Amino acid sequence: MDKTIEQQVRDLTAREEIKELTARYCLHVVRGEGEAVVQLFTEDGVFDGTNAGINVARGSQALLEFYKAVREPEQAIPFIHNHIIEVDGDRASGTCALEGRFVRKGESYTGAGMYEDKYRKENGKWRFAERKLRFYHMVPLKTGWAEAARETKSKS
Amino acid sequence: MDKTIEQQVRDLTAREEIKELTARYCLHVVRGEGEAVVQLFTEDGVFDGTNAGINVARGSQALLEFYKAVREPEQAIPFIHNHIIEVDGDRASGTCALEGRFVRKGESYTGAGMYEDKYRKENGKWRFAERKLRFYHMVPLKTGWAEAARETKSKS
Amino acid sequence: MDKTIEQQVRDLTAREEIKELTARYCLHVVRGEGEAVVQLFTEDGVFDGTNAGINVARGSQALLEFYKAVREPEQAIPFIHNHIIEVDGDRASGTCALEGRFVRKGESYTGAGMYEDKYRKENGKWRFAERKLRFYHMVPLKTGWAEAARETKSKS
Numbered sequence: 050m051d052k053t054i055e056q057q058v059r060d061l062t063a064r065e066e067i068k069e070l071t072a073r074y075c076l077h078v079v080r081g082e083g084e085a086v087v088q089l090f091t092e093d094g095v096f097d098g099t100n101a102g103i104n105v106a107r108g109s110q111a112l113l114e115f116y117k118a119v120r121e122p123e124q125a126i127p128f129i130h131n132h133i134i135e136v137d138g139d140r141a142s143g144t145c146a147l148e149g150r151f152v153r154k155g156e157s158y159t160g161a162g163m164y165e166d167k168y169r170k171e172n173g174k175w176r177f178a179e180r181k182l183r184f185y186h187m188v189p190l191k192t193g194w195a196e197a198a199r200e201t202k203s204k205s
Numbered sequence: 206m207d208k209t210i211e212q213q214v215r216d217l218t219a220r221e222e223i224k225e226l227t228a229r230y231c232l233h234v235v236r237g238e239g240e241a242v243v244q245l246f247t248e249d250g251v252f253d254g255t256n257a258g259i260n261v262a263r264g265s266q267a268l269l270e271f272y273k274a275v276r277e278p279e280q281a282i283p284f285i286h287n288h289i290i291e292v293d294g295d296r297a298s299g300t301c302a303l304e305g306r307f308v309r310k311g312e313s314y315t316g317a318g319m320y321e322d323k324y325r326k327e328n329g330k331w332r333f334a335e336r337k338l339r340f341y342h343m344v345p346l347k348t349g350w351a352e353a354a355r356e357t358k359s360k361s
Numbered sequence: 362m363d364k365t366i367e368q369q370v371r372d373l374t375a376r377e378e379i380k381e382l383t384a385r386y387c388l389h390v391v392r393g394e395g396e397a398v399v400q401l402f403t404e405d406g407v408f409d410g411t412n413a414g415i416n417v418a419r420g421s422q423a424l425l426e427f428y429k430a431v432r433e434p435e436q437a438i439p440f441i442h443n444h445i446i447e448v449d450g451d452r453a454s455g456t457c458a459l460e461g462r463f464v465r466k467g468e469s470y471t472g473a474g475m476y477e478d479k480y481r482k483e484n485g486k487w488r489f490a491e492r493k494l495r496f497y498h499m500v501p502l503k504t505g506w507a508e509a510a511r512e513t514k515s516k517s
Contacts, residue, residue, distance in 0.1 A: 057214050058369050064221060065376060072443035076456065076475075079497070123497045123510050126473050128442040128458055130284040131228035146231060146284055148304075148460075150473055150506055157505025161282050161306055163232075185235070185279045190505045193313025193346045194306055198279050213370050220377060286440040287384040302387065302440055304460075317438050317462055319388075341391070341435045349469025349502045350462055354435050 063136045066175045067168050071145055074177075075127045083116035090177045091169050100183035101162065126150040129164075139170040140178075151187070160187035161194070219292045222331045223324050227301055230333075231283045239272035246333045247325050256339035257318065282306040285320075295326040296334075307343070316343035317350070375448045378487045379480050383457055386489075387439045395428035402489045403481050412495035413474065438462040441476075451482040452490075463499070472499035473506070 052060070070089060077085040087109055090096075096106045096115060106115040119125055127149040134143040143166045151158040162184035169178040186197035208216070226245060233241040243265060246252075252262045252271060262271040275281055283305040290299040299322045307314040318340035325334040342353035364372070382401060389397040399421055402408075408418045408427060418427040431437055439461040446455040455478045463470040474496035481490040498509035 054214055058366055061217055061373055062369055069445055072445045075443040131231040133225055133228045152507045152510045155507055157507040195308045195311055195313040198308045210370055217373055287387040289381055289384045351464045351467055351469040354464045
């Protein structure tokens with residue numbers, strides 16, 4: 050059955066708001082505003098960095114601990130691309146690609162990966178219910194990603 | 206004459222679906238899923254890589270031969286940006302920018318370029334009718350793109 | 362009060378047109394089409410590069426002088442991401458992230474930053490009323506951004 054025009058507009062609006070949610074995430078990260086990042090999650094929100102060699106943070110308190118680390122402006126400059134979104138009422142899921150410029154131990158790092166996201170609309174606002182991060186590579190700019198790609202390959 | 210609200214919503218929806226089409230293309234490429242990439246094209250779809258020093262592939266069979274090469278996960282990590290789309294009923298055309306991280310002969314390559322796309326809606330789904338790829342440069346990360354830019358300039 | 366469906370569609374359309382405006386900006390810059398870039402601004406449009414160590418250009422004539430510098434194709438390849446937009450009738454404001462590949466004195470440069478934009482709809486077309494550019498860094502690819510990040514930090 051075809052969607053009504055109201056449903057279509059609701060879905061389009063949801064998609065726009067979800068894309069903007071991921072954009073705000075990036076802006077707050079680059080500015081080192083950890084608390085503002087946490088506000089983009091639901092209260093029971095989860096950041097799952099297991100596949101990125103990072104911890105899992107469940108709920109506002111744990112997220113706050115985790116995102117404190119982004120306190121320093123411009124130590125992590127993330128960019129979001131290739132967003133795929135599936136809206137189902139007040140829930141949605143999606144994937145998006147990540148490219149980022151980082152500083153680690155005083156060195157320039159470059160990373161590429163993806164997020165698997167779950168979104169939920171609460172009190173009229175879309176938020177992250179879960180972000181699962183996976184890096185394809187996170188390497189010194191001088192080294193490049195060829196070696197990391199080789200390792201991924203040999204593991205798979 | 207102004208568009209009706211139905212027409213506006215149809216166009217907005219088409220644009221969203223086309224953007225997601227290019228996002229899916231990237232996701233399948235990075236996962237090395239050549240067959241899934243080909244499913245995003247119409248049966249008579251064309252990949253034209255002439256301006257990228259690659260072949261032309263016309264039709265599902267040729268596309269399948271071509272996209273088999275993306276079998277290895279993370280050997281090509283494409284990101285799409287700057288999407289411009291013109292919708293005309295069940296046809297559309299557009300351009301989008303490409304940035305990518307590649308591995309060639311065991312070395313880290315970085316590329317930037319653009320796609321000139323034609324899209325067609327068939328059985329309710331937008332697909333690529335044609336993708337023309339042009340690289341501004343595709344160079345080893347260690348070398349950079351300055352030399353490539355110089356060559357483009359001397360040719361033009 | 363909830364927005365009517367007409368208002369929602371108008372806002373969604375505005376957002377799409379504004380995103381495409383920034384995409385067109387990039388395409389004309391990469392092609393070295395300075396005059397076409399200026400056409401994307403209102404007559405009293407402003408480019409403010411103060412925070413990027415560049416000049417301020419106010420109005421079509423000054424913008425034309427400024428954007429003449431992009432005459433050479435592929436000397437500046439900008440990509441736009443993380444777009445946040447607030448629409449208010451025929452006015453809008455927004456931020457978007459910038460990544461770019463540049464050639465300076467024959468060397469490969471890489472840059473990341475952001476635009477703070479003001480948009481205005483005139484004669485049915487969204488245009489830039491103001492673009493404020495700030496670079497987080499603009500560095501030789503060989504050098505990387507770690508040093509630039511350190512300097513930003515010590516300044517803040």
